[in-house]
Amino acid sequence: xxxxxxxxxxxxxxxxxxxxxxxxSFELAPGAAVGIVGESGSGKTLTCRAVLGILPxxxxxxxxxxxxxGRDLAGLSANEWTALRGSTVAAxxxxxxxxxxxxxxxxxxxxxxxxxxxxLGRRAAKDRALELLDSVRLPxxxxxxxxxxxxxxxxxxxxxxxxxxxxxxxxxADEATTALDVTVQAEILDLLADLRDRTGLALVVVSHxxxxxxxxxxxxxxxxxxxxxxxxxxxxxxYEPRHEYTRLLIAEHARYGLDRVLELEHVA
Amino acid sequence: xxxxxxxxxxxxxVHYRRVHALRGADxxxxxxxxxxxxxxxxxxxxxxxxxIVGLVRPSAGRITIAGQEVAGLRGGGWRALRRRGVxxxxxQDPLRSLDPDLTVEESLLEPLLIQGRPRRAAAERVRELLxxxxxxxDLLGRLPGELSGGQRQRVTIxxxxxxxxxxxxxxxxxxxxxxxxxxxxxxxxxxxRDAGTALVFISHDLxxxxxxxxxxxxxxxxxxxxxxxxxxxxNAPRHAYTRLLIGSAPTLRSxxxxxxxxxxxxxxxxxxxxxx
Numbered sequence: 001x002x003x004x005x006x007x008x009x010x011x012x013x014x015x016x017x018x019x020x021x022x023x024x025s026f027e028l029a030p031g032a033a034v035g036i037v038g039e040s041g042s043g044k045t046l047t048c049r050a051v052l053g054i055l056p057x058x059x060x061x062x063x064x065x066x067x068x069x070g071r072d073l074a075g076l077s078a079n080e081w082t083a084l085r086g087s088t089v090a091a092x093x094x095x096x097x098x099x100x101x102x103x104x105x106x107x108x109x110x111x112x113x114x115x116x117x118x119x120l121g122r123r124a125a126k127d128r129a130l131e132l133l134d135s136v137r138l139p140x141x142x143x144x145x146x147x148x149x150x151x152x153x154x155x156x157x158x159x160x161x162x163x164x165x166x167x168x169x170x171x172x173a174d175e176a177t178t179a180l181d182v183t184v185q186a187e188i189l190d191l192l193a194d195l196r197d198r199t200g201l202a203l204v205v206v207s208h209x210x211x212x213x214x215x216x217x218x219x220x221x222x223x224x225x226x227x228x229x230x231x232x233x234x235x236x237x238x239y240e241p242r243h244e245y246t247r248l249l250i251a252e253h254a255r256y257g258l259d260r261v262l263e264l265e266h267v268a
Numbered sequence: 269x270x271x272x273x274x275x276x277x278x279x280x281x282v283h284y285r286r287v288h289a290l291r292g293a294d295x296x297x298x299x300x301x302x303x304x305x306x307x308x309x310x311x312x313x314x315x316x317x318x319x320i321v322g323l324v325r326p327s328a329g330r331i332t333i334a335g336q337e338v339a340g341l342r343g344g345g346w347r348a349l350r351r352r353g354v355x356x357x358x359x360q361d362p363l364r365s366l367d368p369d370l371t372v373e374e375s376l377l378e379p380l381l382i383q384g385r386p387r388r389a390a391a392e393r394v395r396e397l398l399x400x401x402x403x404x405x406d407l408l409g410r411l412p413g414e415l416s417g418g419q420r421q422r423v424t425i426x427x428x429x430x431x432x433x434x435x436x437x438x439x440x441x442x443x444x445x446x447x448x449x450x451x452x453x454x455x456x457x458x459x460x461r462d463a464g465t466a467l468v469f470i471s472h473d474l475x476x477x478x479x480x481x482x483x484x485x486x487x488x489x490x491x492x493x494x495x496x497x498x499x500x501x502x503n504a505p506r507h508a509y510t511r512l513l514i515g516s517a518p519t520l521r522s523x524x525x526x527x528x529x530x531x532x533x534x535x536x537x538x539x540x541x542x543x544x
Contacts, residue, residue, distance in 0.1 A: 039446045152309075181308035182473050186516030187534070190527050208446075211475075211518030238520055249447055250520060256454045256479030258519045261502045 003202050004028040004051065004089070004170050005067045011046050011055065011226075012062035019062065021046055021226045026219065030169060031196060033203040035213030035234070037249065038223035044206045047223075048174050051204070052091055053081040069169070086117045090163035091172040094179055096155035100147045106158045107133070107143030110165060117166035132161040136191060153184035160191065164201065171195075174206040189215055210249040211257075214238060222246050272335065273298050274435045274466040275320065275355075280329030280339070282315050289315045291490040292329070295468075297435065302457070302467040304481030304498070306474045306513065311487040313470050317439050320468070321357045322346040334434055351382055353431020358424055360440035365424050366412040372423050373408040379430045397426040401456065418449030425456065435466045442476060454480055475517035478502055486510045508536050 004027070011021035021043040028034050038044045049055045051066055053076065066073045068088055076084070093099070100109055110129040114120055120128060130140055136157040147155060156176060163171055173192060177185035193216055195201045205216050213220055213234075220237045222230040222245065229243040241247045253259045275297040282290040290312045297303045307313035318324040320331060322338060331339040334354050341349065349355070359365045366375055376397060380390035398405060401422040412420055421441065428436055438457070442450040457480055461467055471477045477484065478498055485495040486509065493507045505511045512533040515526040 182475070182518075183308060183512055183516045183534075185518075186530055189518075190530060193527065209518055211520050214520055215518055245447075248451065252447055252451050252454075253475070253520045256451070256476070258475040258478045258502065258514065258517050259521055260479040261499050262478075262514075262519060262521070263499075263503045 001029065002027045003030050003032075003069060004204070006047070006051070006064065007067075008064035009047065009050060009061060009066060010063035011043065011050055012060050014058040014060065019226065020059070021050075023064065024221065024223070024228055025064075026221060026231070028170065028202050028204065030202055031200040032219075033196060033205060033217040035217035035220045036204065036206045036223060037208065037210050037213050037220060039208055041225070042223040043226040044223050045174055048091065048172050048204065048206060051170075051172065052085060052089060054085075086113070086163070086168060087166040088168055089170040089172065090166075090168040091174060092156065092159045092163050092176045094175040096152065096159040097147055099159055100155065102147050105144050105146055106150065107145075110143075110158065110162050113162050113165045128165070129161075132165055133158075135164070135195070136161045151184070152180050153187060156180065156188055157191065160188075160195075164195065164199075167199075168201070170202045170204065172204040172206070175208070177212065178207065178209075185212070192216060210237075210246075211253055222249070271299055273332075274334055275468065276330070276332040277316075277320065278330040278332075280316070280319060280331065281327045282312070282319055282324055283327045289490055290319070290326075293487070293490075293492050295485055295492070295495075297466045297468060299434065299466055300461060300464045301483070302461045302469055302481045304474070304477035304484045305468060305470045305487060306472070306477060306484060307470075307487030308472050310489070312490040313472075313487050314439060316487065317357070317437050317468070317470050321355055321437055322349070353379060353383060353433055355435045355437065356428035356431065356433040357437045358421075358428050358439065358441045360443050363412060363417075363420060366420065366427075368412055371409050371411055372403075372415070375412075375423060376427055376430060379427060383431055393430065397430055400429065401426045402452075418445055418452070421445060421449065421453060425453070429460070433465065435468070436460070437468045437470070439470045440472070441469070443471070443473075473517060474502075474513050475519065486513065508533050512537065 007025050008023045010019050010023055013020045024047055026034050036044045046059060050061050100106060107129055110132055111125040114125040114128045130143060133140060133142055138154060138157050177188045192203060196203055203216065205213050207213050217234055220234050221228050224245050230237060230246045237246060241250055273296040277293055277295040280290055280293045293316055305313055305316065315324055319326050322341065326339050329339060330337060338349060373394060376394045377390050380393055403419060403422050407419065442453050445453060457467060469477050469481055481498050483496060484498050484501045485492050488509045494501060494510045501510060502514060505514055512530060515530045
């Protein structure tokens with residue numbers, strides 16, 4: 001069964017009067033992971049926003065269909081979108097601090113989302129928030145801390161905890177590890193892989209780094225200027241890239257990255 | 269024996285009030301050698317870079333650049349050294365390292381005129397520099413705000429090379445660039461190295477440095493915990509933190525292997541007072 005399906009989705013910029021995403025298609029099954037790779041301006045974030053119903057002003061889905069659990073999302077009312085977000089599809093973005101209120105304890109902010117999204121009472125919402133902190137591998141004392149008391153990696157964990165508060169089936173991670181140190185990035189990617197294994201959460205992983213996406217995903221789309229230049233299983237993209245842009249992304253790792261000096265027997 | 273190093277840092281300490289940011293760092297760089305300094309947030313890597321170019325005063329230790337002891341230099345001494353242009357610094361964000369009110373041409377002329385070159389020779393040199401970083405002459409009249417990110421970083425690199433420095437400190441020089449510009453910049457750094465310039469390539473990401481550095485130094489909590497030829501450090505890391513760094517760097521081939529090992533290393537570093 002398909003959880004999330006995009007068919008030939010086109011996104012139109014009403015101000016520039018032009019299409020900025022020219023027909024993106026992919027299907028996401030429960031527990032699967034799709035990766036979208038591209039530079040800034042490639043349309044990867046707009047595609048995510050279309051799935052979440054939060055396209056910026058003047059941008060519209062001008063063609064194709066987005067469906068979630070078999071339901072076409074075109075023409076949903078604002079209330080219907082609100083009901084969908086968080087409970088079926090949720091997202092985390094690059095700068096976690098900007099999604100939290102700096103003057104409220106993070107635990108209360110998670111609990112508030114739990115109350116709004118699941119209708120639990122205060123006491124139960126707090127218990128659930130503590131449970132969520134535990135599931136993103138944060139100690140319970142984090143509940144009583146303010147955002148400025150947490151590192152970037154911990155803040156991103158708090159955002160992931162909030163995103164999965166209402167048990168969504170799809171989590172979109174849009175450059176969610178880009179601003180983090182490499183070791184912290186790996187912790188967050190490991191956490192996402194772990195959530196996927198434990199709960200069957202399906203992932204859409206968006207990154208400018210092909211290696212990040214390769215680490216987590218089964219299928220990869222390579223976007224450039226709103227166009228899918230390559231799409232397929234991760235092994236095919238890595239070992240038989242057809243488009244020159246994909247080859248450039250791979251060459252960067254192969255010629256200048258760790259891949260150049262890493263001896264394979266060490267890895268195995 | 270190896271030639272006299274362009275840079276020799278010995279037992280360098282830096283304090284910011286009560287914070288001991290750098291705890292006895294040693295680093296040598298030979299002519300034509302590229303040394304990667306890897307460190308994450310709070311490791312002291314930018315402090316090390318800034319101390320080398322005189323932007324931060326060390327509390328103890330020695331820094332020798334091309335034979336001259338610089339750690340004890342005051343303002344005037346540093347200005348004289350900078351005028352000679354022996355050491356240059358390229359920052360991550362090219363927009364903030366170029367004067368927004370100077371055209372590309374003015375920015376590139378400035379270090380040459382300060383050095384005392386006649387205007388005509390300086391203008392000639394500017395054209396050479398543009399060609400080296402493969403920028404079109406049409407861009408000479410533009411302001412930094414009118415350039416793309418990749419073009420801007422090439423201007424900062426050209427500016428750093430204007431005085432034919434023997435040592436260039438690159439602080440996350442490609443982090444803000446897109447893939448095509450990253451590859452172009454890395455290719456260029458290799459050319460520079462091959463031409464005999466010593467490079468210190470500072471990054472939080474071992475993956476982005478491994479392919480260009482002859483040697484790697486790993487900074488962790490203000491100390492260089494491991495140093496050696498790139499291939500050795502990457503394939504036979506001795507320190508747990510180096511192992512975690514390598515296990516964490518996204519790569520195309522080893523991607524799915526190390527999740528459990530990473531968890532063990534994190535636990536080890538946590539119990540040994542490592543990062544939380």
